[in-house]
Amino acid sequence: MSASNPTPSGGPVVEGPHDPEHDPRAAYALEPDYVAALTRRIRATSGESVAVDSPLDGAPLAHIPQSSTADVHDAFARARKAQEAWARTSLDHRAELLIRLHDLVLERQDEIIDLIVLESGKARKHAFDEPLHIALTARYYARTAHQHLDTERKLGVVPGLTRVEVNRVPKGVVGIISPWNYPFTMALCDGLPALLAGNAVVAKPDAQTMLSALLAAQLLEEAGFPADLWQVVAGPGSVVGTEIIGRADYICFTGSTATGKLVAQGCAERLIGCSLELGGKNPILVLRDADLDKAAEGAVRAAFSNAGQLCVSMERMFVADQVYDRFVEKFVARTEAMTLGATLDWGNDMGSLISQAQLDTVVAHVEDAVAKGARVLTGGRARPDLGPYFFEPTVLEGVTPEMTCFGDETFGPVIAIYRFHDEADAVARANAGEYGLNASIYSQDGPRARAMARVIKCGTVNINEAFGATFASIDSPMGGMRQSGMGRRQGAEGIHRYTESQSVATQRGIRFAPMFGMSDQAYARLMTANLKLMKKLGRA
Template sequence: MSLYEPIESNDSRRHLQLRSPVTLEPTGELVCANSEDVAAAIQKARAAQPAWAATSMKARAAIVEKALQILLERQDEVIDTVVSETGKARTDAMSMEVFSVADQLCYYAKNAEKFLAPRKRKAHGLIGIMKQLRIVYKPLGVVGLITPWNGPFVLVMNQAAQAILAGNAVVAKGSEVTPYSARLAEDIFRQAGLPDGVLQVLLGDGETGAAIVRGGVDKVSFTGSVATGKKVAVACAEQLIPVSLELGGNDAMIVCADADLDRAADGAWVGSCMNTGHYCCGTERIYVVKEVYDEFLQKVLEKGKGLRQGSEHGWNEDVGAVFWDRQMAIIEAHVEDARAKGANILMGGKRNPDLPGLYYEPTVITEVDNSMDIMLLETFGPILCIQKVDTEEEALRLANDSEFGLNGNVWTQDKDKGYRLAAAIDTGACSVNDMAVSYGIPAAPFGGKKNSGLGQVNGKKGLRGYTHEMPIVIDRFGGKMQNGYPYSADSAEGMKKLMNFLWVKTPLGRWMS
């Protein structure tokens, strides 16, 4: 039974029947925006954007600050909506969808003016004497924002806040699995005083998203699967518009012989099972050196015994439901492939038989290797795959033997060694003695390598990514234009002598650079 199924309608829009991942009961009907709706939204955004771009940064930041206060006032509503659509544990909803959003709204409201202020930059050499160089950050226009179902509120709020602070208008679409969590972003910003048309969150499916990407926007920010991300990249390339892609991951965890094993075991569980494992930076492969493998595994199994599933636990639930039936099918297929190829299932390995919805038991698997889909592909579920290795060097080699490169983590009490290993992992970011936390630190640029994405979001770089960094060169002194017409042999000979003086006869040119 699918969590959304097409149903007949009497209009030109696609209608979907939605179901709860917790009970599998119908929860409502989704009417998907069609291409005409998308075109109208982009036109409305285009009309609203110039006035918004002319608004002072202080006024923009004040609206984001107000959105922060409204979020805190409405946090129970946000949590209830997200949990009803995803089935995630309530604590995951609070930490990811409320605390993280509040922190990022505060950060960008405080720092956007500084990050985007026009600035002077000294030009080098002789040209620095003759010219002034200034950099201004101009909004791109209308940004298309496509977000997935695993962070249905946070991923809209975070990117939309950056784009609108930069002076853009945004046309966004969340997943058809979690449409109303995404729509809350527009509702909160409207309540905060954002002008009509500056942020529109459309309800829809993949066809709606494709219409946004092809609809004439000035940039696309996409978070989702590798396959869809490649299609988005092609569409943006054909239109010559910028794109940022945050795609899948298969993140590695390296446990060194000198690690704090209690903390590392806790980190393995949270890193693998937070948000039911539906976390693009979730830990999917755990490499443990042989000296501590048995002790680490024992601690993992012991700590996993008391994990609780089911909405009846309320705030005490540890691992929630699988958000989408299609993801459940992938999880089950990967585990069965590993089982068939000789892996040991030491805990879990199946749906929770005591619960009616899409619950997969927290699972521990050993004797895994790179012949198995679960070690090669993104499983996106509450699974710990633990592999014994001889050395840290072998762990590093296996960590890098992946088509993905989004995040990772290293566990050692030698922080210098942890830093060296983290820097050697071929991935977008890495943590030492913690699960992947880089997305939760607004100052950290976030993005993947290899099949994990293109470009970076967040931080100063991410905010500036919603602008065109425009250099303006101003002549200082006026007078006769250097090297103006008419050209002559004398002027060419003079330039040769100048180059010889700057870079051959004297160090002046290098000194001035």
């Protein structure tokens, strides 16, 4: 499929030289002044930079300045100073700025989407999910700020005489290490509740998608957040990431399980908290009573959104014997009808993988499976005619435990499909392995599906949907069980992780010691009688 020219959006994207007779892919570039304005946000003194190319066509996009350890130190110093003032601002003011950000993101969504597509190679409709998610997140936390952060009254030990309140105190400076697969939303979504709670942020986005994260930081400032409150640093995780872990008051990390374990070790050494969203090998279950057309449509999104480069996307599908053949026919037909393209326009169903390394992993998994007896029902090929890192959406049948893709995360447009007869067996197979991030169940019997969800070991379960229902419902927590992580984003847990609970008790009338000449023994008898009375009165 050939790429079409970008529609002017008022954003920064400029079309590069394109000769459709010689190259089926458009070449895109960014205005140098636009890139310079973004990269200036990284206050780097190392003198080093790293080139970033677009997965769409391999064309250069920018040179990203690299931060030294001294630069990270300075970023934390600026952030700490800004946080001291920010923590004294009113909660209503912070919420107002989030609403401004909500409006700004929606107004500038064409610019945001263009940049995401250029950096990540994903289809435009999948890039649209990112400003949408940030707008939802900003609005939710702005509207629920007092619900989550106001001082709460708690039960005192002596009714009427002990007043207890719990305050939510900001941690200080939060370190956020975000991935490349959703470069705009992952750069911002975890940090917005941190800001609302009174913290500052030092962010290290992935090296492959720095520009989207820098645009996010720019929009925060345009919305009215103090300039030094959100610092962006760049560089390899082994250097810059380690430095952040050594200085932050809390770490939020999204990425691989292997790296997440190293992050957790570094946090444990300093006795600071962390939240980790890590890998997955997510299952989708199609039960015998499922609406097969709805299930086939949802399965395409579940497996191939963002070319499968989504932590909550599906790589294992379990289908009831009674509907297996009919479902597979519908699913394969929908998969084969997908449009692929290296373009900024709407209309593509799937875009590119992010890099050669990601393509190599996908190719290796598919080739290994085929060599060991798996059958390719559709797809299975790289597509260099579309772009350097394109791979067809692929459905495998007959995948067995000795194949790499059986249990290892592929993180690409590949899904293995399995039959099941007994639903208890299907749940056991869905729970097999070490991950537990997201699952999906298709059934027309809602109560039955919800009962099944309770025994699936995943942090989120979507019924008659792939992943969007839980991901977009910001009031509900999202995160992984087992090797898929710890902690939660979104909802109350997503903001309380950035606060310390502080209990304040005010005592009146009596003291917790003998009074009026009582002996210690008499005081003990009085307190024992009081405990028995509180039980009779039904007191907690």
